[in-house]
Amino acid sequence: MKKVTVSICTGTTCYLMGGAHLLTINERLDPSTLDSVEFKGAHCLGLCSNESNGKPPFVKVNEHLVSDATLNKVLDAIRKELKEIQHVS
Amino acid sequence: MFHDNKAVRLRKEVLARVARAFFTAQPDDTLNRIPLTMRPKGAKDSSRCCIYKDRVVLKYRSMAALGFSVESETDELKPVSAYFAEALQRKTPTLPVLTVIDEACSACVTTCYTATNACKGCLARSCESVCPKDAIEFRNGKAWLNPDQCVNCGLCMKACPYHAIIRIPIPCEEACPVGAITKDPETGRETIDHTKCTYCGKCLTECPFAAISDLSQMVDVLQRLQEGNAVAMIAPSIIGQLPGTLPQLISALETLGFSSVIEVAEGAEETTLHESAEWAEKISEGERFITTSCCPAYIETVEKHLPEMRPFVSDTPTPMAYTASKVRKIAPEAVTVFIGPCIAKRVEAAKNPDVDYVLTFEELGAMLVGADIDVFECREAMDRPTPSREGRGFAASSGVTHAVKAVAPGNAALEPLLVNGLDTKTIRQMSLWATKSCPGNFVEVMSCEGGCISGPGSMGNPRLVKKQLDELLKNSPPLRSKPISTYRLTNIDLNGTVSRITGEFFNESTGTQNSRSTDA
Numbered sequence: 306m307k308k309v310t311v312s313i314c315t316g317t318t319c320y321l322m323g324g325a326h327l328l329t330i331n332e333r334l335d336p337s338t339l340d341s342v343e344f345k346g347a348h349c350l351g352l353c354s355n356e357s358n359g360k361p362p363f364v365k366v367n368e369h370l371v372s373d374a375t376l377n378k379v380l381d382a383i384r385k386e387l388k389e390i391q392h393v394s
Numbered sequence: 395m396f397h398d399n400k401a402v403r404l405r406k407e408v409l410a411r412v413a414r415a416f417f418t419a420q421p422d423d424t425l426n427r428i429p430l431t432m433r434p435k436g437a438k439d440s441s442r443c444c445i446y447k448d449r450v451v452l453k454y455r456s457m458a459a460l461g462f463s464v465e466s467e468t469d470e471l472k473p474v475s476a477y478f479a480e481a482l483q484r485k486t487p488t489l490p491v492l493t494v495i496d497e498a499c500s501a502c503v504t505t506c507y508t509a510t511n512a513c514k515g516c517l518a519r520s521c522e523s524v525c526p527k528d529a530i531e532f533r534n535g536k537a538w539l540n541p542d543q544c545v546n547c548g549l550c551m552k553a554c555p556y557h558a559i560i561r562i563p564i565p566c567e568e569a570c571p572v573g574a575i576t577k578d579p580e581t582g583r584e585t586i587d588h589t590k591c592t593y594c595g596k597c598l599t600e601c602p603f604a605a606i607s608d609l610s611q612m613v614d615v616l617q618r619l620q621e622g623n624a625v626a627m628i629a630p631s632i633i634g635q636l637p638g639t640l641p642q643l644i645s646a647l648e649t650l651g652f653s654s655v656i657e658v659a660e661g662a663e664e665t666t667l668h669e670s671a672e673w674a675e676k677i678s679e680g681e682r683f684i685t686t687s688c689c690p691a692y693i694e695t696v697e698k699h700l701p702e703m704r705p706f707v708s709d710t711p712t713p714m715a716y717t718a719s720k721v722r723k724i725a726p727e728a729v730t731v732f733i734g735p736c737i738a739k740r741v742e743a744a745k746n747p748d749v750d751y752v753l754t755f756e757e758l759g760a761m762l763v764g765a766d767i768d769v770f771e772c773r774e775a776m777d778r779p780t781p782s783r784e785g786r787g788f789a790a791s792s793g794v795t796h797a798v799k800a801v802a803p804g805n806a807a808l809e810p811l812l813v814n815g816l817d818t819k820t821i822r823q824m825s826l827w828a829t830k831s832c833p834g835n836f837v838e839v840m841s842c843e844g845g846c847i848s849g850p851g852s853m854g855n856p857r858l859v860k861k862q863l864d865e866l867l868k869n870s871p872p873l874r875s876k877p878i879s880t881y882r883l884t885n886i887d888l889n890g891t892v893s894r895i896t897g898e899f900f901n902e903s904t905g906t907q908n909s910r911s912t913d914a
Contacts, residue, residue, distance in 0.1 A: 315637040316768055321406055321759035324637075326398035326855045349768045360407075375398075 307393075308343045309386040311379070312365040316349025324362035326376070333376055338387055398855075400441070401604035406756055406853075407432065408452065409610065412459040413757075413764025415478075416616050422475035429453050447497070454495045458607035461614065463493040481613045487751060490588045491609055491740040492598065494575075498605035501582035502564045507544060507551055509537040512558035521550035521559060569600035571817045572699050592694035593738040594816065594841045595850025608737045608851070612757045616764075618729045618750075619651035625725065626652040627717045627749075629734030630659040630781075631789035631846035633866050634859035635755040636762070640866070641774035646767050648775070658732070659781035661717030662688075662788040662797070663873055669710040669794075670802040673836055677807070681706070683827070683835040686794050688712045690738035691841035695816060702828040706837075713788060714739065718748035733758050735849025738841070754851025782873035789863055791845035795838045801873060809834040815843030 313319075313327050331344060350365065352358045352372075359372025366382040408428065415424035429449035433440065440448050454464045456474045460481045509521075515535035522530045522537070529543035530550060537559070539550070551559040566575050566584055574590035575597050577583065584605070586597075598606045618624055626647045636643055644655045665688060673684055687693065687708040696703045711719070718730050731751045732739060743749035753761075762769065784800050787793035795810040802808050811834035813820050827837070842848050847863065848856040 315770055317637060317759060317762045318410065320637040320769075321410060321756070321763055321853060322403055323398045325635075325853060325858070328858055329855055348770050 306341060307390050308341055309383055309390065310343050310345060310365075310367055311383060312345045312347035312350065313374075313379075314347050314350040314352065314361070314363045314365075316351075316353065316361075318353040319349070319362035322361040323374070327362060327364060327374060327379060330376060330379055333380060334383065338383075341387060341390065342383060397599060399602075401602060402599075404441075405455065405604050405607065406760065408455040409459050409612065409757060409760035410763045412456055412610075413612055413616070413760040415764075416613060417764050417766070421478060422473075425456065425474040425478050428456050428474065451495060451498045454497060455604075455607060458493055458495065459610045459612065461488055461609045461611055463488070463490070463609060464495045464497075464607075465493060478613065482617055484614060487611045487614055487740070487744070488609055489741075489744055490586070490591070491593055491737055492586055492591065492595075493607055493609060494584050494586055495605050495607060496581070496583045498603050499583040499601075500603045500605070501577075501584075503562060504577065505546065505561070505563050505567065506541060507539055507546060507548060507559055507561050509539055509550075509559050511536065512556055513537045513554075514556055514558070516556070518555070520553040520555070524549040524553045565600045565602055566597040566606060569596040571596065571821055572695065575606075590698055592691045592698060592816075592841070593741050594691035594694075595737040598737070599850050608740075608754070610757055611740070611751045611753060612761055615729075615731055615751050615753060616761060621729065622651070622653060623725070623727055624652050624729040624731055625721050626655045627658050627661075627714065627721065627730060627732045628655060629732070629736070629789070629846060630657070630662055630713070630786045630793075631735050631849065631852070631859075631863075632733065632755065633786075633789065634847075634862035635735070635852055635854040636759060636769050638769035638772065639774060641776070641778065642769050642772045644775040644778065645772045646762060646769045649767050649772060650761060650765055652731070653728075655775070656717055656721065657779075657781050657786075658713045658717045658734075659785035659788065660779065661715070661720070662713035662785035663782055664716040665710055665713045665788075666784050666794075666797040666801055666873065669708055670798045672708055672710055673798065673808070674802060677835055683811075683832045683837055684708045685824075685837040685839055688788065688794060689839055689841050690736065690742040692813075692816060692839040694738060694741060695821065695841070700821060700825060700828070703824060706828060712742065713785075714742065714749060715746055718746065722748045735842075735846050735852035737850050754849075755853045756851050759853050780870060783867045783870040784873040786863070786870055787867055789845060789847050790860060791840050791843070792838065793845060795836065797873070798836065808836050811837045813837060813839040814845070816841045 314324060334342060350363055352363045353361045362374045364371040364374040364379050367386050369382055371378050371382050411428050415421045418424045429452035432452055433445040433448045437445050442448055453474060457464055457477055460477045462477050513536040515532060527543045527545055529540045531538050531540060548561060551561060572590055572592055574587050575584050578585050598608060633640060647655045676684055683706060685707050687710055696707055714732050721728055721730050729750050730748060731753060732743060732749055733753045735755055740752045743752045784797035787796055791814045792812055799808055844856055847859045
């Protein structure tokens with residue numbers, strides 16, 4: 306089955322601005338969907354150098370970029386992608 | 395309050411921008427533009443009445459990030475760059491370590507009870523019946539609390555079956571364990587009474603408007619790093635506070651400009667050995683109990699609010715004091731910088747000539763951001779001395795107890811008590827222990843709930859940090875297994891200063907320091 310890929314940027318900037326707290330996201334996810342989500346430890350995604358990307362912390366959910374990310378924003382993005390996967394299959 | 399919120403992020407963003415400005419070609423211009431960059435013309439996300447007020451507050455935040463009390467402002471026109479110039483000239487860090495940004499303080503209403511529109515104006519009206527002061531009136535069929543008569547007893551709130559009466563607190567005053575932050579009756583804004591403040595930092599983390607700030611020593615350190623002989627003394631609680639592994643972080647610190655890095659966990663081993671010896675000695679002399687001495691906010695609490703506890707506080711120097719004293723002896727010219735989660739450590743450092751500066755993990759994060767150092771990209775520092783599980787364990791609540799227990803002679807008699815977080819209740823409790831009886835004979839006191847890992851200047855997620863810490867402790871050797879000769883045990887003179895030097899501190903660091911150590 307296709308998986309949703311979640312990359313939480315762990316560059317120093319993102320980590321400082323709250324990325325450290327986003328790393329608890331797997332605890333917030335519905336256990337039944339955990340198998341369909343793949344968390345990737347991401348080195349700095351390099352997004353903070355360009356202010357047009359928005360504010361750190363950054364998280365990528367598949368190709369979708371979440372800026373000024375909070376747990377809820379990322380969870381929403383994951384759920385949206387999960388729905389699309391289910392829709393296709 | 396959930397500690398990754400917008401107010402906290404804003405505070406950190408200012409720190410990072412100030413640090414970044416330090417490294418730019420035109421720091422003055424970059425600094426003066428911080429308020430405009432963060433709240434540009436047409437910005438829709440003003441957090442107050444308008445972007446103009448936001449900008450003023452951001453200017454004051456920048457001032458605090460440069461180490462200036464907002465209260466010290468005499469000329470409103472003085473630009474951020476002028477404060478920067480002054481900060482670069484500063485020889486020693488400024489006190490007091492906390493400031494209230496009065497423009498940011500929302501002047502919360504005085505703590506009170508109030509009836510909300512959930513009131514049904516019921517038949518029972520038990521609120522009215524229980525009120526001892528006749529303060530409840532019914533207006534348009536709903537309860538109304540007359541503030542002139544109400545004495546804030548809270549009985550009506552408990553009596554209402556609809557939960558229609560609520561208590562509106564003032565978060566900073568609520569958080570303060572010693573009543574040091576109160577309203578200025580003229581302006582309604584909060585002011586800190588520095589004769590009472592213990593610098594625990596609880597008001598800073600709890601204010602929803604981030605109106606309380608610590609005075610940063612970031613710029614001072616960045617400036618002194620250029621001299622090339624600064625030593626970073628990293629607190630045991632550094633694990634998990636920044637991305638990457640501990641060895642990566644150590645080389646990140648070296649890249650930033652520190653000439654060597656020492657884990658204060660090694661100093662914590664000294665504290666452990668001496669504290670357990672002191673405990674055994676005092677108990678055998680008939681003392682009822684002793685308390686730990688490593689938490690500086692607790693020491694301030696004893697000094698200012700719990701004088702009856704003074705005779706029971708251990709005389710053992712703190713891990714920071716041991717570490718700094720050694721660095722001074724080995725390298726007298728070195729600039730010593732303690733890096734930890736703690737604001738009160740700044741007060742301790744101001745009293746200790748061996749410690750030049752104190753940085754929080756947040757500030758370190760901001761400095762690494764400013765210098766464009768990605769910790770994850772750093773190599774792992776090699777061949778470091780490995781501090782023991784006991785020394786590293788100081789980072790979390792109950793760690794000191796475990797450590798002392800592990801080495802205490804005749805440890806069966808140790809009856810530990812844990813004060814995990816200082817608040818009005820625990821302070822009252824401790825007063826009773828001092829004046830009446832104490833149910834244990836070794837009291838560990840941590841001002842922050844959870845211990846240093848959840849300090850006000852921390853940056854990691856406390857739960858994840860705890861996991862990482864536990865993992866690290868598993869892989870660290872026990873203190874007892876270390877060859878006793880490397881410790882050259884126990885020669886504290888009566889002033890509590892260390893009269894011996896261990897050579898092992900600078901094992902892997904630069905040659906100059908090693909040669910100095912042989913000189914010493």
